[in-house]
Amino acid sequence: MSTPQPPLPQAAPRPPYPGYTSPIPVVRTHLLHAVASEWTKMRSVRSTMWTLxxxxxxxxxIGVLAGAVVGSTTADMSGSNPLELGFFGLLLGSMCLITLGVLTTASEYGTGMVRTTMTACPSRGRVLAAKAVVFFLVAFVVTLVSTTLTAVVQVALLEGSGAESPGGEDWLKATVGVSLYxxxxxxxxxxxxSIIRHSAGAITIMIGVLLAPLVIALFMFTDSLKDVQQALFEYSIPNQLSIFYANSLSDSGPSGWDPLWMVLVVTAVAFGLAYALLERRDV
Known part of the structure; x- marks a missing residue:
């Protein structure tokens, strides 16, 4: 009968790679890292520079040209606000900001870059928030500089035409207010x-939201549609932009700073839906 053999001695475990320190610093990521990444993306692509x-x-x-044309004529501008002429260029320029906003998110789905983005930053809500912060700051600053420059030139060009001197609130709404909007x-x-995930489709939808209500209202001639026509006029985006210049297209509806609160609510709802879908869907 064989006797049991004593167990062999086991060597003490040694720590892996003794004395090794990774040259890559390990830090806890936060929103500012995602913001820096999104800023690098935005300023390094040509579409940003072209659209802006x-x-x-x-x-x-268009704002300066309108001021120069009106200032060179003998038209009486008495009682009018010279800042009103900035509306025309701003309405057309809004399509550029709509396009850039869509491309900030949808273009990554078209190129497949979104997979790399989500791998580098698995927190999808943080990615969406970083894109929103970078875009909002860029859009606001560029719009504020453009509208302020246009307003200053227009007031100078129309100084001798009898136009009223804009007050402090007029300047605030025609620069800061419309830039925020x-x-x-x-x-x-x-x-x-982010919701549609298709650049052309999302841009088409937003251009339709911008222009369709006003265009549809222009072709409503029957008395039975007067109330609908009036509502489309009052709440169309062109009319809301004109309110910042105290030159509303309708005699009723939103006034003052109402358009800013309305677009804030709409934007919050859109972001809530975008975040919910981003968490539920695969990239």
């Missing part, structure tokens, strides 16, 4: 781009 360049050209170019409108487009 066309935006500035439309807002400043367009930046929020662009944010809503960003959220729609």
């Amino acid at each position: 360049g066309v935006f500035v050209l439309l807002v400043v170019g 367009l930046a929020l409108l662009g944010l809503a487009s960003l959220a729609v781009g």
Whole structure:
């Protein structure tokens, strides 16, 4: 009968790679890291420079041209606000911010870059928030600079035409107010781009939201549709933009700072839906 053998001695476990320190610093990531990443993306692609360049050209170019044409004529501008002429370029320029907002999110789905983004930052809500922060700051600053420059030039050109001197609230609404409105409108487009995940489709939807209500209202001639026509006029985006210049297209409806609160609510709802879908769907 064999006797049991004593167990062999086991060597003490040694720590893996003794004395090794990784050269890559290990840090806890936060929102600012995602913001820095999104800022790098935005400033390194040509579409950003093209859309913002066309935006500035439309807002400043058309605004200054309108002021120069009116200032060179003998038209009596008594009782009118010279800042009103900035509306025309801003309405066309808003399409550029809508396009840039959509491309900020939807373009990554078209190129497949979204997979790399989500791998680098698995927190999808943080990615969406970082895109929103970067876009809002860029859109607001560019719009504010453009509208302020346009307003200053227009007041100078129309100084001798009898136009009223704009008050402090007029300046605030025609620069800061309208810049906040367009930046929020662009944010809503960003959220729609995240929801639709298709650049052309999302841009088409947002251009339709911008122009369709006003165009439809123009062709409503029957008395039975008067109430619908009036509502479309009052709540169309062109009319809301004109309110910031104290030149509403309708005699009733939103006034003062109402358009800013309305677009804020719409943008918040769009972002809530975009976040919910982003968490539920696969990339």
